[in-house]
Amino acid sequence: MSRVFVGMSGGVDSALAAALLVEQGHDVLGVYMRNWSQDLPGFKCPWADDLADAERVAVTLGIDLEVWDCEKEYRETVVDYLVDAYRRGLTPNPDVMCNQTVKFGTFAERAFAQGADLVATGHYARVEHGAGGDPARLLRSCDEHKDQTYFMWRVPGEVYNRAVFPIGGYHTKAEVRAACAERGLGIEQKPDSDGICFIGPVGLRTFLLDSLERRPGDVIDWKTGEVLGRHEGAFLFTVGQRRGLDLGGGPARYVVSTDTDANVVYVTDDTSCPALWTQTLVVDDTHWVAGEAPREGSYLVRTRHTGPLREAHVVARDGEATITFAEPVRTVAPGQSAVIYDDICCLGGGIVTKEERA
Amino acid sequence: MTDRQVYLDYGAATPVLPEVFDAMAPYLTDQFYNPSAPYALARQARADLEAARATLARLIGARPGQVTLTAGATEANNLAFATVDGPVVTDAAEHESVLACAEAHDHVLVGVGPDARVNPAAVRSALTPMTELVSVELANGEVGTMQPLREIAAVVAAERARRLEAGEHTPLYLHTDASQAVLTHAVNVSSLGADLVTLSAAKVYGPKQVGLLWSSDDVRLRPLVRGGGQEGGVRSGTENVAGVVGFARALQIASGRRKDEARRLAALRNRLQRRLETAFPTMVVSGPKKDKQRLPGLLHVSFPGLDAARLVIQLERRGVSVGTGSACAASRMQVSHVLQAMGVPDEVARGSLRITLGLPTSQDDIDYAAAQIEQVVAAEGERVGVTL
Numbered sequence: 001m002s003r004v005f006v007g008m009s010g011g012v013d014s015a016l017a018a019a020l021l022v023e024q025g026h027d028v029l030g031v032y033m034r035n036w037s038q039d040l041p042g043f044k045c046p047w048a049d050d051l052a053d054a055e056r057v058a059v060t061l062g063i064d065l066e067v068w069d070c071e072k073e074y075r076e077t078v079v080d081y082l083v084d085a086y087r088r089g090l091t092p093n094p095d096v097m098c099n100q101t102v103k104f105g106t107f108a109e110r111a112f113a114q115g116a117d118l119v120a121t122g123h124y125a126r127v128e129h130g131a132g133g134d135p136a137r138l139l140r141s142c143d144e145h146k147d148q149t150y151f152m153w154r155v156p157g158e159v160y161n162r163a164v165f166p167i168g169g170y171h172t173k174a175e176v177r178a179a180c181a182e183r184g185l186g187i188e189q190k191p192d193s194d195g196i197c198f199i200g201p202v203g204l205r206t207f208l209l210d211s212l213e214r215r216p217g218d219v220i221d222w223k224t225g226e227v228l229g230r231h232e233g234a235f236l237f238t239v240g241q242r243r244g245l246d247l248g249g250g251p252a253r254y255v256v257s258t259d260t261d262a263n264v265v266y267v268t269d270d271t272s273c274p275a276l277w278t279q280t281l282v283v284d285d286t287h288w289v290a291g292e293a294p295r296e297g298s299y300l301v302r303t304r305h306t307g308p309l310r311e312a313h314v315v316a317r318d319g320e321a322t323i324t325f326a327e328p329v330r331t332v333a334p335g336q337s338a339v340i341y342d343d344i345c346c347l348g349g350g351i352v353t354k355e356e357r358a
Numbered sequence: 359m360t361d362r363q364v365y366l367d368y369g370a371a372t373p374v375l376p377e378v379f380d381a382m383a384p385y386l387t388d389q390f391y392n393p394s395a396p397y398a399l400a401r402q403a404r405a406d407l408e409a410a411r412a413t414l415a416r417l418i419g420a421r422p423g424q425v426t427l428t429a430g431a432t433e434a435n436n437l438a439f440a441t442v443d444g445p446v447v448t449d450a451a452e453h454e455s456v457l458a459c460a461e462a463h464d465h466v467l468v469g470v471g472p473d474a475r476v477n478p479a480a481v482r483s484a485l486t487p488m489t490e491l492v493s494v495e496l497a498n499g500e501v502g503t504m505q506p507l508r509e510i511a512a513v514v515a516a517e518r519a520r521r522l523e524a525g526e527h528t529p530l531y532l533h534t535d536a537s538q539a540v541l542t543h544a545v546n547v548s549s550l551g552a553d554l555v556t557l558s559a560a561k562v563y564g565p566k567q568v569g570l571l572w573s574s575d576d577v578r579l580r581p582l583v584r585g586g587g588q589e590g591g592v593r594s595g596t597e598n599v600a601g602v603v604g605f606a607r608a609l610q611i612a613s614g615r616r617k618d619e620a621r622r623l624a625a626l627r628n629r630l631q632r633r634l635e636t637a638f639p640t641m642v643v644s645g646p647k648k649d650k651q652r653l654p655g656l657l658h659v660s661f662p663g664l665d666a667a668r669l670v671i672q673l674e675r676r677g678v679s680v681g682t683g684s685a686c687a688a689s690r691m692q693v694s695h696v697l698q699a700m701g702v703p704d705e706v707a708r709g710s711l712r713i714t715l716g717l718p719t720s721q722d723d724i725d726y727a728a729a730q731i732e733q734v735v736a737a738e739g740e741r742v743g744v745t746l
Contacts, residue, residue: 059671062741 003027004164005111006120007103008057008065010050011193013122013167015057015185016176020166021120022061029116030058030065033107035074035098036198040207043200057185068110070102077101079198083211089260089354090335091238093151094196095305100154100287108159119163124148125346126168127160136160138289138346141168149346150305153339154287205236205244217263219247222256222275228267234258237265239333240276256331278331281323283338283350286316290347293317300341301325303332303352314340321350362677364723364730368716369499369538369656370681374604375563375717381607382565385600393597394588407599410606414570417609418555419546426571426579426589427602431537431558433582434571435459435493437593438533438554440580441573444490449476449505450699451498453535457695460493470699473646474503482513485530487521492532496550497539500696500712501645502656504543507534511551531577537561537569541612542620542654553577557609559601563717564608568601623715624654626724630713631657633728638735638746642706644697655715660702661735663744664709669734676730681712 006018008030021028032054037047051067058065078097085092103121111119124141125148135157141147170176173192180188199207212235219229229247231237236244241255251269256276258265268276281303286293293316300309301323313324323338332338332352339349374382391400393407408422415422428434432455439446439459446463448456451470460467468480476494485492492514497504514532521528536545537558547555553576559568573579585594612619628649634641642660645652661669666682673680697707711731715724739746 055667056671059668064742 001025001027002117003029003115004118004120005029005031005107005114005116007107007122008032008054009122010053010057010187010190011122012173012177012180012187012190013124015054015122015187016180016183017120017122017166018057018063019061019180019183019185021164022063026118028061028063030054030061030063031107031111032065032067033070033102034067035070035102036079037071038198040199040202040210042206043202045198045200053187053190057187060183060185068107070106073102073106074098077105082196083208085335086208086235087212087260089235089258091333092335093305093337095151096154096337099152104152104155104159104163108163112162117162120166121163122167123152123165124168124170125152125165127163127165129161130157135290136163139168140341140344140346141165142171143173145306146173147306149341150302150307150337150339153289153337153346153349155289156287157289157291160289208233208236215263217265219245219265219267222266222268222273223270228253231265234260234263234265239331276331277328279325279328281325281332281338282320282353283323284320284353286319286321286348286350288316288348293321294340294342294347299347300343302339302341303329303336309341362726363679364677364719364727365679366713366715366719366723366727367679367681368719369561369712369714371566372561372563372716373718374565375608375611377611378564378604378608382600382604385603389599393599394586403599407597407602410599410603413606414557414602414609415572417606417613418557418572419548420572424547424572424574426573426592427597427605428569428571428593429567429598430560430569431455431535431556432569433593434556434558434569435533435535436582437571437579438493438556438573439463439491440582441531441554441577442490442529444528445486445488446491446493447481447484447489448493449481451476451500451503451696452493452495453499454695456493456495456535463491464488470503472700473651474498474501474644474696474700475646475651476505476510478506478509478513481510482517485513485517487526488528489517490529490531492530494532494534495538496534496536496545497543497653498645498696499538500694501658501700502653503645504539504651504653505534508549508551515551529576538653540609542616542623544613544616547572547574559605559608562605562608562612564605565601568598568605570605619717620654623719624649626715626719626721627655627657627713629721630715630724630728631659634659634731637732640746642702644700644702644710655719657713657715659711659713660697660706661709661711661739661744661746662703662706663742664735664738664746666708666710668738669709669711669731672734672738673730676734678727678730680727680731681714682710 004021004026008014032051039045078094081097082092082094108119124146126139128137130136140149177188215233218227219231237255237258253267253269256266256268296315299314301312302309311326315322334352334354336352340347391403393404411425412422415425435455446460446465448460450467451474466484468484494505494510518530531553533554534552535556541562553574555572557570560566579592581592583594588594644658693707
């Protein structure tokens with residue numbers, strides 16, 4: 001029996017995680033991390049309802065639930081990071097930062113300081129604890145449609161050594177919901193929360209316009225240099241984006257690149273446009289679960305959550321890595337994570353840079 | 359899970375009585391007319407609206423022209439505070455709508471005693487020659503304390519007399535939110551000594567979002583909602599005829615059975631209190647000790663060391679619905695400002711239940727609820743290792 005602190009969000013996954021830990025005979029404490037409580041125009045932050053759901057589950061399980069205020073860390077390392085990255089013309093993954101700095105940062109540190117042997121969350125991932133002080137291995141969940149390791153690559157294996165993911169072995173979300181229903185947890189009907197939690201369904205555009213000044217600029221045809229229309233700020237656009245261009249009809253056009261300094265958005269109507277494709281990614285700010293970079297060689301690489309795992313040759317050195325795909329792939333927006341796997345094992349990754357593609 | 363349902367949160371919401379619903383229904387369907395329209399059908403709706411206003415006025419000892427209809431007590435409180443620009447005085451145990459309005463002015467919050475009573479002498483010391491409004495509720499909705507409003511009215515009257523003699527022209531008004539009290543305590547505006555009185559239909563078995571502000575002839579109200587000039591230009595928007603008719607009917611019924619009902623509720627509340635006190639010697643009962651100084655249908659109890667939110671969940675599963683204090687504070691996970699003002703320690707405040715009885719509450723309901731509370735509190739106490 002271990003003392004386990006489980007992060008409970010009020011959702012289905014973490015509820016089942018907590019239930020399973022109780023059944024395994026652990027001494028379990030539920031923790032609701034209050035990361036954000038701010039409303040946006042058209043979106044009421046549901047944190048109080050989520051907390052009420054978490055509380056009901058805790059009562060059913062007969063465990064204590066504490067509320068930990070993590071708003072400061074969350075604002076500084078996730079929200080401010082997100083806004084700043086967009087301002088610089090990047091397309092960040094806030095969930096990656098949240099895992100690193102809040103869930104496996106503040107939460108884990110405080111839990112261990114307060115006597116936890118292990119921390120647990122409802123993440124879809126598996127972990128293999130290292131023997132004799134070796135770092136843990138992070139493995140993809142059994143449910144490939146739900147696997148969340150794409151968001152977990154920046155967390156060091158030492159932390160995963162003291163982490164458990166009780167639902168990583170489930171094969172489908174339906175099984176998870178059924179397991180919740182079986183236990184009378186009362187939240188099996190609750191819908192999945194997709195997307196960025198503090199933005200909700202209003203969309204990133206509303207959030208960014210709430211934080212950054214509108215700045216009109218030109219939409220330019222990448223090939224001809226012709227001005228096709230106007231936009232409200234290059235920071236609102238991301239590579240490959242098709243919606244929201246408002247060019248008054250004509251063929252479907254895709255964003256090829258943005259220049260936030262000159263405030264220009266480049267587009268094309270040609271899906272075979274070379275700027276939309278790449279074979280090599282350069283990433284920096286690399287992190288490796290094992291603590292050291294993998295040897296040069298052939299790996300699987302994922303560039304978006306639950307996206308395809310593509311074969312690539314990876315050369316890592318000095319906080320950077322060059323990823324060369326076997327086949328050309330659609331251009332990845334700078335700021336996104338490229339995550340590197342060896343079979344089912346998530347090794348780590350890096351942040352896609354703006355560097356010229358080879 | 360159980361089929362039996364015992365609702366004990368009438369301080370948060372009351373059901374619309376069948377008689378009230380029947381009185382309202384025609385105005386939602388057949389007699390839907392806009393009271394401002396010129397034809398006979400609409401003029402009848404106007405007449406019925408005014409008759410309802412007259413009933414409301416009569417029931418509180420006022421003239422119809424002094425009654426401004428609003429969408430609930432919160433709006434009435436806002437309207438009362440909008441009459442003045444200068445400094446205001448209120449107390450720390452008021453409803454959020456009053457505290458938030460006070461914050462928009464220069465304000466002094468006088469403290470309350472451990473029983474949540476406002477000391478009239480504290481109001482007197484808080485007054486300055488610039489003070490324009492004093493606002494003290496007639497009864498506190500969270501712990502049930504009746505405030506010494508007549509004594510506070512005397513303080514206000516004395517200050518007004520002083521200003522008159524001194525040739526000072528700064529006006530000074532007394533406002534009271536009587537919405538929690540009116541069900542069990544007669545509200546007569548002339549004997550209260552207030553200049554502004556708030557009432558709500560939602561607390562007297564009428565519809566939600568209907569309320570009124572009574573104002574004396576000395577007060578000039580200023581609109582917060584502008585538009586077509588209804589309610590003498592003070593509160594624009596097509597009149598809520600059905601709601602006001604329902605309010606009048608509800609207050610009429612409440613006034614008719616006020617005395618008997620107050621006695622009945624007090625007896626039930628005391629039965630519940632005695633039973634819980636016997637079971638849990640460490641339980642804290644908040645509010646005044648004397649029955650005369652507290653609302654008869656309200657029992658506020660705290661179980662030190664327990665978490666009220668968990669008790670509510672477990673009671674709900676046994677069919678018993680109770681509150682954890684003021685609903686707003688509960689949803690924000692903060693300790694109630696009322697208990698804080700009373701000096702209740704946090705670990706006591708966190709284990710607080712507000713139990714409010716109502717018209718449909720029977721002795722059998724109380725006995726069932728008491729048994730459930732006893733079991734849930736005992737089990738939770740055992741789980742966390744607290745002796746109760």
